[in-house]
Amino acid sequence: MKVLLYFEAQKLIAQSGIGNALRHQMAALEAVGIEYTTNPKDDYDILHINTYGLNSRHVVAQARKAGKPVVYHAHSTEEDFRNSFIGSNQLAPFYGKYLIGLYKLGDVLITPTPYSKQLLRNYGLTQPIYPVSNGIKLSKYQPNPVKEDKFREYFHLGSKEKVVISVGLFFIRKGIDDFVKIAALNPDVRFIWFGHINFATIPAKVRRIVKHDHPANVEFPGYITGDIIEGAYSGADAFLFPSREETEGIVVLEALASYQNVLVRDIPVYDGWLEDGVNVLKAQDVTSFNSKLQKLLTTDNQAMREAGYATAAKRSIPQVGQQLKAIYESLLQ
Template sequence: MKVLLYFESEKLLAKSGIGRALDHQKRALTEIGIDYTLDPNDQDYDILHINTYGLKSRSVIKKARKMGKPVIYHAHSTEEDFRNSFVGSNQLAPFVKRYLVSLYQQADHLITPTPYSKSLLESYGLTNPIAPISNGIDLAKYQATPAKEAAFRNFFHLKPDQKVIICVGLFFKRKGLLDFVEIAKGLPEYTFIWFGDVPMYSIPANIRRIVKQDHPDNVIFPGYIKGDIIEGAYANADLFFFPSYEETEGIVVLEALASHQKVLVRDIPVYHGWLADQQNCYTGHTNAEFSQLIQAMVTNAVPDLTAQGYQTAQSKSITEVGHELQAVYQHVLAPDQLNPKYDAIMRPAKR
């Protein structure tokens, strides 16, 4: 079996969750011994596994169809997570939905990160089979080391007793950036760091002003940072706070869990079934509630759930994702053959 992993505009999307998803797919297939190519001109493949949505992506699908190759579309995006992002995103969202549906309809099979995003796709009227498979997490990459933690604290010149709350995400209203800054105003004793970046011209003026200047002194926007500094931040910060309103999964949450970090998220449907309040994380609804939880978690006034959170990350390891992808590939190539792994993936999630 050989798979064409197609990813249009790879450099442009490298900093996004979709970009990390491609890296995880490559790792996953390598770990379980499935051959793959990234070259759309390589015709010696069995399955097209496509991740992106541009005009070139449509052309690659058409070419695969002409050659009789089955097509799997990785549905990373929905209308819901397009809203409240770029300039004009809310006005464009209905058109984006129609465009996505027109692409997804061409696939023999869809893959999407969570049962929640699967339910959204089904609500669009899509009838393709849809497998909810996590984007996965590289557990080894996020293991804490003294060197990584020191790199993080030295980079930001943090004092030994300085309490730090971090978030990782693009500069979108949908990600909860406005709430993050508002909460930081009320907790000046803590340092809040938002890692991430997006071209400033592409985001609304109010978000741009907040990132550039209209934020309190205890909020830092260092931009996109990778390697030891961000991995040290995940491990060494006092809390990972992710107030996003809409996700198809939230790879950064998995990264925090894999780092044995305390996690606080907004209670939204995408987490139902794998994150549970006071079991492997804490969840909140309002800024007042988040502020109280942040103080309680930082001061250890509530139980530490990092061990339980790490177990959740383990269940979504790169290796497990590889086996699940393999099961879908095998089904697409031979749908009539017995495939217990595929059947388990496609079984409706328990509520």
């Protein structure tokens, strides 16, 4: 069995969640011994497609013509397109119809969570839909004092200075507006938001937030990889993720795998696997976020962090590989 993992415009999506998904899918198939290619000109048995451009549609048409089964990975929904790019809210209904047209081309659909599966069912899609986590490389995010020191040195953090991090694109959907409001309530704490996007694609309000409409204790260092971000995940005092809509949230898994204190917005995608006070804390608005954050910064949350790690461990790359293998084998049978 050989699988074509197709991701259109790989360089453009490298810094996004879908870019992470590519790396995780490759690792998952390697973990279970499944041969794969990313070149649509190679021979293959199953197309596993992840992107939505015109080339993606062309690759699906080629697979159909050759009689090869198609797995469409539904990373995106109309809901998580809103409150992102300039004009996204106006375009969202049309984008949703476009996605439905593409997803109908799949023999089966894969989507990260039961929540996103329900959204797809609400669109009227009838083929089998499998919730499969995007997965997490547990070993990559194990707490490491050397990486943590590099993180603190890079940002010139004092030995006792509290720091709260987040990771994501500069979108209102990701809660960047609430992030800076919470920071304003905590002037003695450093707040660092990792991530970047082309400023020309985002609304002026968000550009202003990143450039100057934020308190002095907030930093936007851009997209950083390697030891510094990995050290930040485990070396920070809390991971604050006020996103308003996700299909899973790979960065949440990364924080959980780092034994970090995790604070998320109470939204449906987390129902059934993230429980307030058990493996994360959840909040609804700036006031409750601030209250919960104070708890994370001032109390011992070891049991919650360990429960969070156990949650991430259930979504390890080898386990994702086994789930993908079962789906592929069912298609070939």
